[in-house]
Amino acid sequence: MNAARIGVITFPGSLDDRDAARAITMAGAEAVPLWHADHDLRDVDAVVLPGGFSYGDYLRAGALARFAPLMTEVIAAAGNGLPVLGICNGFQVLCESHLLPGALLPNAGLHFVCRDQRLRIDDAGTAWTADYSTGQEVVIPVKNADGRYAADRETLAELEGEGRVVARYLDLNPNGSLNDIAGIRNEAGNVVGLMPHPEHAVESLTGPSTDGLGFFTSIVKGLVGA
Numbered sequence: 001m002n003a004a005r006i007g008v009i010t011f012p013g014s015l016d017d018r019d020a021a022r023a024i025t026m027a028g029a030e031a032v033p034l035w036h037a038d039h040d041l042r043d044v045d046a047v048v049l050p051g052g053f054s055y056g057d058y059l060r061a062g063a064l065a066r067f068a069p070l071m072t073e074v075i076a077a078a079g080n081g082l083p084v085l086g087i088c089n090g091f092q093v094l095c096e097s098h099l100l101p102g103a104l105l106p107n108a109g110l111h112f113v114c115r116d117q118r119l120r121i122d123d124a125g126t127a128w129t130a131d132y133s134t135g136q137e138v139v140i141p142v143k144n145a146d147g148r149y150a151a152d153r154e155t156l157a158e159l160e161g162e163g164r165v166v167a168r169y170l171d172l173n174p175n176g177s178l179n180d181i182a183g184i185r186n187e188a189g190n191v192v193g194l195m196p197h198p199e200h201a202v203e204s205l206t207g208p209s210t211d212g213l214g215f216f217t218s219i220v221k222g223l224v225g226a
């Protein structure tokens with residue numbers, strides 16, 4: 001059987017594309033490099049939008065990346081069920097693209113926050129979290145300036161009512177996110193946005209844990225089993 005092919009998009013200013021590719025490889029899939037200026041998704045089975053500062057975070061984090069040529073393809077493919085994971089800046093791009101509701105605002109303390117963060121996986125029903133159990137606690141780093149999840153009251157009620165909060169901060173809310181939200185999914189469940197960085201928690205030598213690998217093994221197992 002051929003390995004699953006998971007694309008990682010590089011925008012100008014992406015930082016964590018190589019780490020995402022490495023995590024994908026560790027999980028047993030082929031990491032396929034994708035370039036923001038192309039219109040070609042190269043037949044991938046899933047896509048990761050990595051962390052970083054796409055287009056220098058000018059205007060607003062993710063606001064310019066949303067208009068990258070490749071995002072036209074990602075938006076169309078996500079509508080047809082392609083699994084998409086946005087990590088940190090990738091989450092910001094997904095909100096700006098309206099693939100996910102709400103927005104990521106400057107952190108409550110107006111500082112860049114970098115810490116190992118305890119989280120609870122609140123929805124193990126997505127393609128990206130199936131290898132966890134709902135309620136499982138993990139430690140994964142956060143590092144961002146614009147991580148405060150915000151949405152209007154109606155949207156928030158909808159997310160909570162439909163169980164679409166994928167991960168929540170425990171112990172300390174590092175950025176003032178509403179309801180301690182660290183990650184959410186779309187209605188269909190194929191698009192997930194996550195502020196913490198699972199690709200930085202895949203091996204004990206460099207990360208605080210290996211707890212992040214589950215996001216990548218989840219999708220790989222789902223694709224191979226599909």
Ligand SMILES: NC(=O)CC[C@H](N)C(=O)O
Pocket residue numbers: 050051052053054057061087088089090092143144145146147
């Ligand atoms: N690591 C990241 O992706 C964080 C960068 C992000 N644009 C921010 O500072 O909010």
